[in-house]
Amino acid sequence: MSDSASSSAPAAAAAPAPDAPGHGSDRPLFALRQASLGYGRHIVLRDVDLEVHAGEFWCLLGPNGEGKTTLIKTLLGALRPRRGAAYRDPEMFRRGRVSYVPQRLELNPVLPTSVREFVLSGLVGVKADATRRRGRLERVLSLVGLTGSVSRNYWTLSGGQRQRAMVARALIRDPRLLVIDEPTAGLDFAAARAVLDVLEDLHKTYGVTIVFVTHELATAQRYASHVALFRGGVVTAGAKAQVATDQALERTFGVPVSVSMGQGLGLGLGQGPGPGLASGTELEAGA
Amino acid sequence: MISDFIASWDLFFEPYALTLLSAALLSLIGVVTAARRQVFIAAAVAQASTLGYALFTLLIGVGTLPAAIRDVVCVAAAVLAAVLTMLYGSSRREGARLDADELTAAVFLLGGAGSVLALARAPAGMEQLRRLQASSVIGATTLDVVLFAVLLVAAAVFVILRHRALVLVLSDPVMAAAVGMRLRVWNIALAVTCGLALGLAVISTGALYAFATLALPVMVAKHFCGQVRDLFWAAPLVAVATVLVGLFLAYVWDLPPGQLIATLLCAWLGLAVVARRVWDALAS
Numbered sequence: 417m418s419d420s421a422s423s424s425a426p427a428a429a430a431a432p433a434p435d436a437p438g439h440g441s442d443r444p445l446f447a448l449r450q451a452s453l454g455y456g457r458h459i460v461l462r463d464v465d466l467e468v469h470a471g472e473f474w475c476l477l478g479p480n481g482e483g484k485t486t487l488i489k490t491l492l493g494a495l496r497p498r499r500g501a502a503y504r505d506p507e508m509f510r511r512g513r514v515s516y517v518p519q520r521l522e523l524n525p526v527l528p529t530s531v532r533e534f535v536l537s538g539l540v541g542v543k544a545d546a547t548r549r550r551g552r553l554e555r556v557l558s559l560v561g562l563t564g565s566v567s568r569n570y571w572t573l574s575g576g577q578r579q580r581a582m583v584a585r586a587l588i589r590d591p592r593l594l595v596i597d598e599p600t601a602g603l604d605f606a607a608a609r610a611v612l613d614v615l616e617d618l619h620k621t622y623g624v625t626i627v628f629v630t631h632e633l634a635t636a637q638r639y640a641s642h643v644a645l646f647r648g649g650v651v652t653a654g655a656k657a658q659v660a661t662d663q664a665l666e667r668t669f670g671v672p673v674s675v676s677m678g679q680g681l682g683l684g685l686g687q688g689p690g691p692g693l694a695s696g697t698e699l700e701a702g703a
Numbered sequence: 704m705i706s707d708f709i710a711s712w713d714l715f716f717e718p719y720a721l722t723l724l725s726a727a728l729l730s731l732i733g734v735v736t737a738a739r740r741q742v743f744i745a746a747a748v749a750q751a752s753t754l755g756y757a758l759f760t761l762l763i764g765v766g767t768l769p770a771a772i773r774d775v776v777c778v779a780a781a782v783l784a785a786v787l788t789m790l791y792g793s794s795r796r797e798g799a800r801l802d803a804d805e806l807t808a809a810v811f812l813l814g815g816a817g818s819v820l821a822l823a824r825a826p827a828g829m830e831q832l833r834r835l836q837a838s839s840v841i842g843a844t845t846l847d848v849v850l851f852a853v854l855l856v857a858a859a860v861f862v863i864l865r866h867r868a869l870v871l872v873l874s875d876p877v878m879a880a881a882v883g884m885r886l887r888v889w890n891i892a893l894a895v896t897c898g899l900a901l902g903l904a905v906i907s908t909g910a911l912y913a914f915a916t917l918a919l920p921v922m923v924a925k926h927f928c929g930q931v932r933d934l935f936w937a938a939p940l941v942a943v944a945t946v947l948v949g950l951f952l953a954y955v956w957d958l959p960p961g962q963l964i965a966t967l968l969c970a971w972l973g974l975a976v977v978a979r980r981v982w983d984a985l986a987s
């Protein structure tokens with residue numbers, strides 16, 4: 417699609433794009449104004465106001481079926497708001513610097529697909545010759561710990577390995593905006609930790625904007641700069657300190673939650689780097 | 704014997720060429736319908752095209768329409784049915800009461816029953832229906848051959864240039880939208896292509912042959928391919944090779960080629976399943 421889409425992350429880091437953090441552009445990458453989202457006549461979310469700016473790290477939190485995936489589909493342009501307006505930064509989306517890790521895949525599992533083919537499908541619209549494609553493939557596969565599985569049938573992977581392959585597919589196009597629907601669901605402790613570390617590194621080092629659905633408060637607590645809470649068709653969104661209060665979390669989940677306790681909930685991630693996945697800095701080394 | 708068969712190409716060039724080209728085209732399209740779990744769509748489209756024709760005849764009130772009009776109506780009805788069924792299938796909703804296969808079954812039944820009802824009392828109605836349903840390649844014209852050749856080349860070029868985008872839109876439409884692909888355009892384009900190819904094939908080669916060459920080659924090829932991308936050449940290869948063998952055997956034994964080719968494809972499928980099992984057993 418564009419040459420810039422094929423430039424590597426470190427190159428982008430060396431010469432920060434205007435959307436890199438600290439460049440304080442006021443224009444959001446994505447915004448909803450008084451938007452109602454849903455499917456056909458079924459409205460899932462009402463009057464949503466939300467702005468995602470470059471360099472932010474968003475966590476979407478809420479019980480099952482509250483519309484987190486629906487909001488993500490709208491963000492990515494796969495769904496149009498039923499009412500109200502959705503704005504998407506034309507530059508970012510036209511240049512294809514957006515990537516997505518879905519909650520699950522729609523491909524018919526009776527069709528064979530290899531890890532290689534699956535991950536490379538993330539390069540659609542990116543100009544890259546065969547050597548470059550191979551380089552990128554190796555880099556992202558080592559990042560998610562799937563190097564040895566490149567020729568394997570995707571459908572013979574375990575749930576967690578598939579999740580890693582989906583993360584690899586998203587990373588292979590060096591996104592500036594990465595949208596992830598429950599990236600750590602089904603991952604073992606170390607793998608979940610490693611995926612989160614990669615995200616944190618992308619965010620901190622390269623200024624990649626991240627929008628992230630999770631059910632783990634500890635994860636939100638640790639990584640997010642912004643939070644959106646989903647409850648009863650209403651989205652409360654903003655900076656983490658303002659939005660993720662004890663009362664708001666309790667209202668959202670219907671059980672008493674303490675922000676400080678959030679650390680102890682969910683995965684209860686430990687501190688040490690997880691084995692199995694290399695640290696995110698390899699993205700730089702491999703480029 | 705083989706030289707006799709080769710000599711017969713002069714006489715039967717159009718039917719032979721049509722049989723080959725439509726098999727190659729439909730087996731290519733079969734990869735897409737398999738990926739979308741819409742394998743039965745060919746059967747439904749075949750019936751819908753006869754229903755379209757029957758309703759048109761009933762509405763206009765003419766018993767005998769010129770063949771050209773009949774074909775146009777059938778193709779239009781087939782395309783419409785295929786587009787609706789495929790669009791429904793690709794916008795499948797969680798919690799929806801019908802999936803694509805069920806809808807396809809309903810279209811199939813409505814098409815089959817409705818067309819008979821519509822023409823039951825029309826003069827020579829049943830006669831016409833029978834002719835439509837039992838169509839064979841014998842009447843193939845140069846126009847048919849050119850049409851299928853053009854469609855095949857267009858489809859093949861498209862797959863070669865855009866296979867990665869195709870795999871993405873089939874496996875993950877939301878990611879496809881995220882990277883700037885226009886889903887609506889893709890869905891409609893895929894549905895129209897399938898409908899057009901199927902509608903034309905049903906009319907010029909018959910429903911059974913069209914369905915067989917759509918559904919079976921990809922099922923065979925899948926046993927030996929590790930990637931969706933490889934299916935796009937392996938399925939047409941299986942189809943073309945089988946058609947050549949089938950045409951030859953049909954010539955030698957004087958049997959209807961369409962049915963013979965369908966049977967051969969089923970036989971390959973059986974062999975492929977066994978071969979794969981053996982291979983896996985040896986490999987492990």
Ligand SMILES: Nc1ncnc2c1ncn2[C@@H]1O[C@H](COP(=O)(O)OP(=O)(O)OP(=O)(O)O)[C@@H](O)[C@H]1O
Nearest residue numbers: 455460479480481482483484485486487795796797
């Ligand atoms: N394709 C669809 N068509 C119609 N309704 C849908 C569709 N997808 C989801 N819904 C409905 O929209 C509502 C919100 O679903 P959504 O998937 O956005 O929830 P979620 O917050 O992502 O849940 P989870 O945490 O379980 O992933 C649900 O009531 C669901 O039934």
Ligand SMILES: [Mg+2]
Nearest residue numbers: 484485519597
């Ligand atoms: Mg969800």
